[in-house]
Amino acid sequence: QQPVQSPQAVILREGEDAVINCSSSKALYSVHWYRQKHGEAPVFLMILLKGGEQKGHDKISASFNEKKQQSSLYLTASQLSYSGTYFCSGSARQLTFGSGTQLTVLP
Amino acid sequence: EAQVTQNPRYLITVTGKKLTVTCSQNMNHEYMSWYRQDPGLGLRQIYYSMNVEVTDKGDVPEGYKVSRKEKRNFPLILESPSPNQTSLYFCASSLRIGASSTGELFFGEGSRLTVL
Numbered sequence: 001q002q003p004v005q006s007p008q009a010v011i012l013r014e015g016e017d018a019v020i021n022c023s024s025s026k027a028l029y030s031v032h033w034y035r036q037k038h039g040e041a042p043v044f045l046m047i048l049l050k051g052g053e054q055k056g057h058d059k060i061s062a063s064f065n066e067k068k069q070q071s072s073l074y075l076t077a078s079q080l081s082y083s084g085t086y087f088c089s090g091s092a093r094q095l096t097f098g099s100g101t102q103l104t105v106l107p
Numbered sequence: 108e109a110q111v112t113q114n115p116r117y118l119i120t121v122t123g124k125k126l127t128v129t130c131s132q133n134m135n136h137e138y139m140s141w142y143r144q145d146p147g148l149g150l151r152q153i154y155y156s157m158n159v160e161v162t163d164k165g166d167v168p169e170g171y172k173v174s175r176k177e178k179r180n181f182p183l184i185l186e187s188p189s190p191n192q193t194s195l196y197f198c199a200s201s202l203r204i205g206a207s208s209t210g211e212l213f214f215g216e217g218s219r220l221t222v223l
Contacts, residue, residue, distance in 0.1 A: 002149065002166065032212065041197060042150070044211035087150060091204050095140060095212060096166065099149035 005098035022088030113215035130198030
């Protein structure tokens with residue numbers, strides 16, 4: 001029942017771009033994206049409430065395709081501070097999380 | 108300050124000794140939830156509550172109990188802990204979830220539980 005994320009892990013150089021995908025088997029009202037640094041609680045990045053909606057947060061943006069129940073997170077010109085594990089979360093009656101994508105940005 | 112508070116933050120216990128992890132939020136949120144996090148498995152939902160006296164099982168409810176007698180509190184109870192419940196636990200809350208969802212999930216700092 002958890003959303004499926006891909007890739008599981010990605011390693012980048014500073015300044016490179018990355019895309020993280022999230023797919024759900026059940027209908028969602030919205031999609032959330034979170035980032036978790038090692039040893040800390042997840043931190044909210046953004047929520048996408050409508051199908052097709054795209055939102056941005058600094059150089060991080062996301063889209064939500066309601067028909068396909070898929071969302072993608074786009075990290076542009078990645079910075080060292082982007083390192084962490086990224087989770088998507090689907091909101092239907094409850095909020096369940098994907099298994100996460102570990103992103104490492106190297107200098 | 109708006110926050111979700113969990114206690115204890117760290118606990119080592121033995122098999123079979125009942126324990127409760129408390130969770131309290133001061134934001135008047137309707138939705139509260141418990142997750143456990145294990146390496147490689149992400150955040151798995153244990154139980155959630157849409158409002159006072161309304162609780163539902165998540166994906167991994169076995170061995171856990173919850174109650175929601177007051178809006179601000181959502182304790183997680185392990186009646187007879189076993190070693191496979193050794194994990195990092197997060198409590199979280201949100202104003203509401205679903206079609207009228209308006210925003211983010213706020214997390215507590217986490218409770219690291221070890222069952223020997």
